[in-house]
Amino acid sequence: MARQATQEPGCAAISCQSCGLYQLCLPMGLDSADTALLDRYVKRKRTFKRGQVLYRSGDAFTYVYAIRSGSVKTYISTDDGRLQITGFHVPGELLGLNAIDEKRYSCEAVALETTSVCEISVACFEELARQIPSVHYQMLRMMSKEIRHNQELMLLLGKKNAEERLATYLLSLSRRFAMRNYSPTQFNLSMSRGDIGNYLGIAEETVSRIFSRFQEEGVISSERRHIILKDIKRLNAIAHEPSSAAPLALPLVQALHSR
Amino acid sequence: MARQATQEPGCAAISCQSCGLYQLCLPMGLDSADTALLDRYVKRKRTFKRGQVLYRSGDAFTYVYAIRSGSVKTYISTDDGRLQITGFHVPGELLGLNAIDEKRYSCEAVALETTSVCEISVACFEELARQIPSVHYQMLRMMSKEIRHNQELMLLLGKKNAEERLATYLLSLSRRFAMRNYSPTQFNLSMSRGDIGNYLGIAEETVSRIFSRFQEEGVISSERRHIILKDIKRLNAIAHEPSSAAPLALPLVQALHSR
DNA sequence: CGCCCTGTTGAATCTGGTCAAACTAAGTGG
DNA sequence: CCACTTAGTTTGACCAGATTCAACAGGGCG
Numbered sequence: 009m010a011r012q013a014t015q016e017p018g019c020a021a022i023s024c025q026s027c028g029l030y031q032l033c034l035p036m037g038l039d040s041a042d043t044a045l046l047d048r049y050v051k052r053k054r055t056f057k058r059g060q061v062l063y064r065s066g067d068a069f070t071y072v073y074a075i076r077s078g079s080v081k082t083y084i085s086t087d088d089g090r091l092q093i094t095g096f097h098v099p100g101e102l103l104g105l106n107a108i109d110e111k112r113y114s115c116e117a118v119a120l121e122t123t124s125v126c127e128i129s130v131a132c133f134e135e136l137a138r139q140i141p142s143v144h145y146q147m148l149r150m151m152s153k154e155i156r157h158n159q160e161l162m163l164l165l166g167k168k169n170a171e172e173r174l175a176t177y178l179l180s181l182s183r184r185f186a187m188r189n190y191s192p193t194q195f196n197l198s199m200s201r202g203d204i205g206n207y208l209g210i211a212e213e214t215v216s217r218i219f220s221r222f223q224e225e226g227v228i229s230s231e232r233r234h235i236i237l238k239d240i241k242r243l244n245a246i247a248h249e250p251s252s253a254a255p256l257a258l259p260l261v262q263a264l265h266s267r
Numbered sequence: 268m269a270r271q272a273t274q275e276p277g278c279a280a281i282s283c284q285s286c287g288l289y290q291l292c293l294p295m296g297l298d299s300a301d302t303a304l305l306d307r308y309v310k311r312k313r314t315f316k317r318g319q320v321l322y323r324s325g326d327a328f329t330y331v332y333a334i335r336s337g338s339v340k341t342y343i344s345t346d347d348g349r350l351q352i353t354g355f356h357v358p359g360e361l362l363g364l365n366a367i368d369e370k371r372y373s374c375e376a377v378a379l380e381t382t383s384v385c386e387i388s389v390a391c392f393e394e395l396a397r398q399i400p401s402v403h404y405q406m407l408r409m410m411s412k413e414i415r416h417n418q419e420l421m422l423l424l425g426k427k428n429a430e431e432r433l434a435t436y437l438l439s440l441s442r443r444f445a446m447r448n449y450s451p452t453q454f455n456l457s458m459s460r461g462d463i464g465n466y467l468g469i470a471e472e473t474v475s476r477i478f479s480r481f482q483e484e485g486v487i488s489s490e491r492r493h494i495i496l497k498d499i500k501r502l503n504a505i506a507h508e509p510s511s512a513a514p515l516a517l518p519l520v521q522a523l524h525s526r
Numbered sequence: 527c528g529c530c531c532t533g534t535t536g537a538a539t540c541t542g543g544t545c546a547a548a549c550t551a552a553g554t555g556g
Numbered sequence: 557c558c559a560c561t562t563a564g565t566t567t568g569a570c571c572a573g574a575t576t577c578a579a580c581a582g583g584g585c586g
Contacts, residue, residue, distance in 0.1 A: 065510070084422050086507040092422040106415055109408035114415045144403040149368035151410040156365060156373045158417040163343050163351040165424035166468035170574070201533060209425035211575055216534050232533075232583085248345040251324070429542065460565060470543055475566050491551080491565075 054127050056080075056119035062103065065116050069107035071127045075099050078123025079198040082115045083206075093207040094158075096120070096199060098184060105151060120198045160250055165209045168248065173208040174218045175247035178228065182237060193240070197233040313386050315339075315378035321362065324375050328366035330386045334358050337382025338457040341374045342465075352466040353417075355379070355458060357443060364410060379457045419509055424468045427507065432467040433477045434505035437487065441496055452499070456492040 053076070056062060062073055065084060073080075075097055082103070083093040094115055097103055103125075107113045137143040164173055186192035197204070201219075205212035222228045227243060229236040237243060312335070315321060321332055321339060332339075334356055341362070342352040353374055356362055362384075366372045396402040423432055445451035456463070460478075464471040481487045486502060488495040496502060 084418055084509050086422065086426065087510045088507050090422075090426045090507075092418075092425045094418045094421055106411045106418075108411040110411075110415075115418060141400065141403075144400075144407070147407055148403070148410065151407065151414060152365045152367040152369075154414055155410065155417065156369075158414065158421065159343055159351075159353045159365075159374060161421055162353055162417065162424060163345065163349075165421060166351045166465070167345065167349045200531095206425075212532090213534080213576085214574065217574095220534075248347050248349075250343050251346045459563090471564090472544085472566080473542060476542095479566075 052127050054125055056123045056125065058119055058121050060119050062117035062119065062125070063113045065113055067113050069104065069111045069113060070130055072105060072130060072133055073103040073117070074126040074128065075101050075103065076124040076126060079120045080117050080123055080125075081120055081199065081203060081207075082117045084115045091206060092209075093203060096203075096207070098188070100188065102150060105147065106154070120203075163250060170208075170210045170214050170218055171221075171246055172248050173210060174204075174215065174222070175243045176249060177204065177208055178235065178237060179240070179243055179247055179249070182240070193237045195235055197235060311386050313384055315382045315384065317378055317380050319378050321376040321378065321384070322372045324372055326372050328363065328370045328372060329389055331364060331389060331392055332362040332376070333385040333387065334360050334362065335383040335385060337384075338379045339376050339382055339384075340379055340458065340462060340466075341376045343374045350465060351468075352462060355462075355466070357447070359447065361409060364406065365413070379462075422509060429467075429469045429473050429477055430480075430505055431507050432469060433463075433474065433481070434502045435508060436463065436467055437494065437496060438499070438502055438506055438508070441499070452496045454494055456494060 077099050080097045081093050082095045083091045085091045164176055182192040185195050201215045202212040205215045219230045227239045336358050339356045340352050341354050342350045344350045423435055441451040444454050460474045461471040464474040478489045486498045
């Protein structure tokens with residue numbers, strides 16, 4: 009009942025350019041024949057409204073989701089109901105891949121706002137990978153990137169204080185926006201303070217307090233969900249990011265932020 | 268100068284059975300021809316002593332390591348030198364795979380005790396994957412498993428208190444030992460209290476205190492690095508593990524621990 | 527217009543960190 | 557074989573940062 013499919017033909021034509029599959033094949037330099045083949049496997053476009061569930065933990069692994077617009081949070085939970093948000097996902101990202109070996113989703117995915125996705129059947133996806141071997145390699149790269157991202161989050165959760173966590177978080181968002189050619193210094197958050205706090209392992213009140221402190225110190229300007237980064241150099245100093253380790257997003261984008 | 272290679276021919280003969288590659292091909296039901304092919308790519312066996320470095324963060328990605336015996340810790344660090352251990356690795360596990368997309372290791376790997384590994388050249392490994400397509404799929408499975416494991420660690424670091432962290436940790440170890448047909452209730456830790464605390468995001472003093480408390484309460488018995496789990500049911504209750512999510516190790520082994 | 531959700535701020539509390547010291551085990555070298 | 561060193565572990569006392577509880581403000585939406 010939560011799911012609301014909008015099954016339109018004609019989605020495929022634009023899908024490869026606009027959704028995650030593009031990212032999957034572009035770096036490998038696939039020719040247009042491959043690209044066309046790839047498009048055939050994009051089964052349907054769907055739209056989820058804020059709070060709607062894409063999939064639940066334990067559900068059979070039947071679809072991979074490529075986000076076209078909007079944003080999604082994923083989380084897991086303890087047996088007594090505490091949640092840990094494990095990621096916020098934006099357009100261009102692929103969701104559900106880590107269900108590969110258990111054949112069931114290991115986390116729950118919920119739309120943060122109205123979100124449009126391409127829903128790709130796993131069976132089709134596997135067939136696709138058989139026909140275009142480099143797809144497998146691309147998947148390995150994407151998962152390797154996710155592992156690194158998670159490891160940096162572990163560093164954050166295990167070793168950083170609340171200020172460092174928020175600074176790291178803002179910079180990470182900034183880089184992801186820069187990557188998509190949005191302003192890296194001015195953006196709107198699609199997630200609540202509660203979600204941010206949950207993700208970073210601190211209370212939402214602490215998030216509020218530190219946003220206020222950053223604002224007093226002139227590092228950022230925050231008006232509810234609208235954020236302006238005013239002193240990225242300072243944010244970088246506060247964040248104490250991993251040293252020689254790879255950045256959260258693309259290495260190229262890293263250069264945008266002076267060190 | 269830290270590296271001490273013992274280059275022996277004849278390693279290949281036993282390697283596939285004894286090191287991680289076996290785990291990579293076995294689940295796919297490779298025939299003996301494939302297995303033989305696979306063995307050819309095991310270049311050399313090496314031994315690292317306690318504290319020696321297998322690879323550093325930022326090093327070029329040239330080898331994948333399959334642990335034959337001993338144990339290894341991996342960690343990343345902030346720019347001001349704080350470390351976060353991201354994993355302890357035991358025989359049968361493959362190390363270094365998440366360097367795939369950046370072509371450099373994203374973390375540092377250090378032997379916890381005298382450790383024997385098979386060092387597999389990445390170039391050979393890629394050639395191998397080309398010849399046996401299912402190897403790619405196995406790699407995807409392994410990385411998917413690692414992502415899930417990391418997500419559970421994020422839940423632990425973000426939402427659990429010190430007692431829950433220790434209980435979760437002991438159970439995770441127990442399952443991994445059970446998987447390798449070692450006693451799930453009695454084992455020696457190869458890592459120090461400091462390493463455990465670092466991994467779990469708590470101080471080593473807290474680790475000590477809680478081990479003592481568990482002992483007082485009759486849940487475990489701990490004498491320095493020798494641990495006996497005396498009440499696994501209670502440990503499970505304390506740990507508050509992820510609900511419907513996949514277990515840290517194999518699902519089959521999970522059944523060993525009553526819920 | 528008023529309700530409700532989100533965000534903000536204050537004050538009390540507490541878990542776990544930090545610092546310090548004693549103790550144990552395992553080497554190391556004379 | 558023993559004195560000495562070193563690394564690891566345990567325990568106590570104190571303290572700080574973050575949580576919890578609670579009250580309140582402000583937007584957005586019905």
